[in-house]
Amino acid sequence: MSEPRVLIVDDHQLFRAGVRAELEPLLEIAGEASGVDDAVDAIQRHAPDVVLLDVHMPDGGGVEVIRRVAAQTDSPPCFLALSVSDAAEDVIAVIRAGARGYVTKNISGEELAEAVRRVHEGDAVFSPRLAGFVLDAFAGPAPSPQSELDALTAREREVLQHIARGYMYKEIALRLDISPKTVEAHVSSVLRKLQLSSRHELSRWAAERGLDL
Amino acid sequence: MTTGPGSASAHILRRDRDAGWIGGVAAGIARRFGIDVSLVRLAFVVATAAGGFGLGAYLLGWILIPPGESGSARSRLPTGRAAVEVALGTCLLLVAALLAFRELGIWFSDEIVWPLVLIASGGALIWRQSLGEPPQPPDAPRGPAQPPSTAPRMTAETAVADSRRAAAAISRTGIGIALVVAAGFVFLQATGALGAARDVLLALIAAVVVLGVIFAPWVVRLVRSLTQERAQRIRSQERAEMAAHLHDSVLQTLAMVQRSAADPSEVAAIARRQERELRAWLAGRAAPGQAARLAAALESAAADVEERYGVPVEVVVVGDRELDGNHEAVVAAAREAMTNAAKFGAGSTVDVYAESGGSRTQVFVRDRGPGFDLAAVPGDRRGVRESIVGRMERHGGRARVTRAPGGGTEVELVLEERQ
Numbered sequence: 001m002s003e004p005r006v007l008i009v010d011d012h013q014l015f016r017a018g019v020r021a022e023l024e025p026l027l028e029i030a031g032e033a034s035g036v037d038d039a040v041d042a043i044q045r046h047a048p049d050v051v052l053l054d055v056h057m058p059d060g061g062g063v064e065v066i067r068r069v070a071a072q073t074d075s076p077p078c079f080l081a082l083s084v085s086d087a088a089e090d091v092i093a094v095i096r097a098g099a100r101g102y103v104t105k106n107i108s109g110e111e112l113a114e115a116v117r118r119v120h121e122g123d124a125v126f127s128p129r130l131a132g133f134v135l136d137a138f139a140g141p142a143p144s145p146q147s148e149l150d151a152l153t154a155r156e157r158e159v160l161q162h163i164a165r166g167y168m169y170k171e172i173a174l175r176l177d178i179s180p181k182t183v184e185a186h187v188s189s190v191l192r193k194l195q196l197s198s199r200h201e202l203s204r205w206a207a208e209r210g211l212d213l
Numbered sequence: 214m215t216t217g218p219g220s221a222s223a224h225i226l227r228r229d230r231d232a233g234w235i236g237g238v239a240a241g242i243a244r245r246f247g248i249d250v251s252l253v254r255l256a257f258v259v260a261t262a263a264g265g266f267g268l269g270a271y272l273l274g275w276i277l278i279p280p281g282e283s284g285s286a287r288s289r290l291p292t293g294r295a296a297v298e299v300a301l302g303t304c305l306l307l308v309a310a311l312l313a314f315r316e317l318g319i320w321f322s323d324e325i326v327w328p329l330v331l332i333a334s335g336g337a338l339i340w341r342q343s344l345g346e347p348p349q350p351p352d353a354p355r356g357p358a359q360p361p362s363t364a365p366r367m368t369a370e371t372a373v374a375d376s377r378r379a380a381a382a383i384s385r386t387g388i389g390i391a392l393v394v395a396a397g398f399v400f401l402q403a404t405g406a407l408g409a410a411r412d413v414l415l416a417l418i419a420a421v422v423v424l425g426v427i428f429a430p431w432v433v434r435l436v437r438s439l440t441q442e443r444a445q446r447i448r449s450q451e452r453a454e455m456a457a458h459l460h461d462s463v464l465q466t467l468a469m470v471q472r473s474a475a476d477p478s479e480v481a482a483i484a485r486r487q488e489r490e491l492r493a494w495l496a497g498r499a500a501p502g503q504a505a506r507l508a509a510a511l512e513s514a515a516a517d518v519e520e521r522y523g524v525p526v527e528v529v530v531v532g533d534r535e536l537d538g539n540h541e542a543v544v545a546a547a548r549e550a551m552t553n554a555a556k557f558g559a560g561s562t563v564d565v566y567a568e569s570g571g572s573r574t575q576v577f578v579r580d581r582g583p584g585f586d587l588a589a590v591p592g593d594r595r596g597v598r599e600s601i602v603g604r605m606e607r608h609g610g611r612a613r614v615t616r617a618p619g620g621g622t623e624v625e626l627v628l629e630e631r632q
Contacts, residue, residue: 106525106562128564132529139532139570164529165577166564171619 004049004120005030007077009039009065011057015105019052019082022109027116039065040072048077050116053099055083055090066097078119082112088133089205096195096202101125123184124191131163134194137201149197152190159186227281228274238274241281251337252303259307262329266319304334328400335392338385450607457600461549462490469521507540507574508533511567514548518563522555525562532569540574542608543628547576549600550624554580558621572630581621601626 005028010016016032023029030048033039036059043051043065053062062081069076079099081091084106091102100119103112104127115125126134138152152160155176162172169187173180194202229240232250239257243250260267311326401407466487473479508530515526534540547565554563558580567576597614601624605612610628617623 104527106527108562128527128529128566132531132566135531135568161566161568164531164564164566164568165623166527166562166566166579166581167617168619171617174618 003027004116005046006116007031007033007039007042007046007048007051009033009042009051009057009062010054010082011035012054015054019112023113023116026109026113036060036064036068040068043069043077044072050078050080050120052082052112052116053079053094055081055094055102061090062094062099063097066094066099070098078122080115080119080125082107088136091130091133092137092194092202092205095130095191096205098195100191101127102130103127104129124187126160126163126187126190128164128166131160134190135160135164137194137199137205140201147198149193150199152193156186156190159183160190163187226278228278229281236271236275237280238271238278241278242274248303249337251340252334255333255337256303256307256310258333259311259326259330260314262326266314304330324400324403328396328403331392331396331399335389335394335396338389338392453599453603454607457545457604458494460600461545461552462487462494465552505536506533507536507544507567507569510536510541510544511547511565511576514544515551515563515565518548518551518555522552524555524558524560526551526555526565527562528565528567530567530569534569534574539608539610539628539630542604543574543576543610543626546601546604546612546626547578547624549597549604550576550578550626553597553601553624554578554582554622558582561621574628576626577623578626579617579621579623581619583620 003026006023007030008016008019008023009032010019011034013034016034020029020032030046031042033042035057039051039053042048051065053065055062057065062079066076066079076098079094081094081099081102082105083091083102084104095102100122101115101124103115103125107115107127118125134152135157138157158176159172162175167175169180169183172183176183226245227241228237229244230237232240232244234240234254239253240250242248243253257267257271260270307330311330398407401410466483469483470480473483508528511530512528515528518524519526536544547567551563551565559582561581564579565576566579567574569575601614602612605626605628608628609631610626612627613625615623615625
């Protein structure tokens with residue numbers, strides 16, 4: 001598989017420049033966009049593999065971009081949310097809209113490139129912060145009637161806790177004595193639950209962010 | 214009979230089954246004649262010992278005396294001086310009766326009966342006194358009501374009366390003890406065993422005195438040293454707490470001052486901040502900006518470390534809670550762990566993860582530096598040993614420093630609250 005082509009969407013020019021400088025030696029940069037309309041345009045024009053998406057932007061932010069792109073095309077790119085530090089509601093809303101992961105902006109260039117590749121290959125990418133949000137969201141009692149989407153398994157919880165503690169997938173695999181593929185499978189399963197569960201917290205957050213799912 | 218307490222019902226001889234031990238015969242007699250029930254029982258016991266008469270009398274009473282109404286009012290037992298008088302009177306009557314029995318030949322033996330009389334009356338006195346009713350209120354309706362101006366004097370009088378009552382109680386107990394001891398002597402004398410008993414008693418007293426002389430200083434020293442040890446333990450704990458604090462704040466600041474000696478304005482800023490913190494700590498206040506909740510406190514500690522060392526500190530908190538003394542210690546230990554991670558983590562991001570739920574709080578601080586071996590840290594470096602491990606243990610938690618897989622060090626802090 002060739003290196004993924006990346007589109008950088010952020011309303012801060014300085015930040016886009018920084019990310020581009022860091023990623024250029026590692027990946028192919030398809031382009032940049034500075035707002036929601038701009039981003040939807042750029043995705044149609046450049047057809048990137050992965051979109052690095054700022055959570056917070058004027059006119060609806062990352063959620064709005066994902067929604068409009070999904071309405072326009074049958075084969076949308078993968079979205080990876082990227083921001084400084086946001087409220088759980090915003091981050092979860094972007095994930096439920098369809099982003100395959102969330103990383104914080106203090107991530108190193110190499111780690112970011114790795115996360116982009118991972119998303120491109122169909123895996124989920126959880127930063128420590130997202131893992132924390134998810135653990136929080138799934139901490140309360142599950143709704144009844146409960147579907148298997150509404151609660152985390154003990155193993156998934158354990159994997160998330162290690163992500164929150166700053167462990168990489170490979171390190172978690174070593175630590176829990178399972179294969180890296182199994183770790184990825186757990187994270188993907190959590191992502192699926194995150195997007196499909198009807199847990200009160202998740203649907204409330206989604207509703208507050210104007211997502212009708 | 215619906216009359217008030219201590220009226221007509223008290224004038225008819227009825228068995229009192231409520232107050233009685235067996236059939237209420239003794240209690241009934243005591244109520245009818247207004248004497249202490251233990252004295253009546255004593256009379257029955259002694260009369261039984263003196264030829265079985267008491268037993269017969271009791272059975273006869275049980276059959277002949279009709280039972281009183283259950284739950285009927287009790288007459289007040291005479292206490293204090295009246296009790297002694299009644300006891301004396303009963304004793305004399307009893308003695309007279311016993312002498313009469315003796316003359317009639319219904320008699321066991323002097324050796325048993327007289328000591329029994331003494332020991333029983335002494336015992337009755339002691340028991341009454343020690344099972345004791347609460348001190349009676351001073352007799353209220355004593356003559357015409359006194360003018361209010363004498364109220365303070367009244368209280369003084371009451372106090373005197375109280376102490377007099379207490380003295381009387383003690384002297385009554387003393388009389389009881391004397392009676393019981395006398396009973397023992399009479400018995401020994403009568404059976405001719407007094408001499409032997411005296412020898413044993415003397416030996417016993419001698420042994421007690423000797424042992425006392427030998428061990429008294431040792432016992433005194435033991436008690437004193439236990440008290441001292443406890444005080445010392447408290448002191449050393451306080452000292453460790455203070456040393457840990459000084460290490461976290463002052464020593465760290467001094468190290469930073471040395472490092473940035475070339476930049477006077479930076480040094481001044483560091484010194485100012487430390488001064489503020491130290492003043493707040495000495496005044497017993499929380500340092501400014503300290504939060505009352507776990508998540509906020511960890512965030513602010515992380516921001517502080519980030520600012521001081523220029524290393525990114527990523528904090529993730531799941532579940533939040535109020536900060537109490539122990540959780541403040543967890544935050545302080547976590548701050549120290551972050552500081553270590555920032556200093557020795559070779560500039561890598563420091564990951565802090567805290568999870569608090571139920572009675573358990575866990576904090577993980579992880580860096581990706583070269584890692585270090587706790588055992589290899591010299592003993593005079595307090596950082597990990599005191600500020601983290603020692604502090605957690607003093608607050609009922611524990612800390613573990615491990616080398617994380619994939620490189621770096623991870624500090625784990627756990628605090629579990631006892632329910």
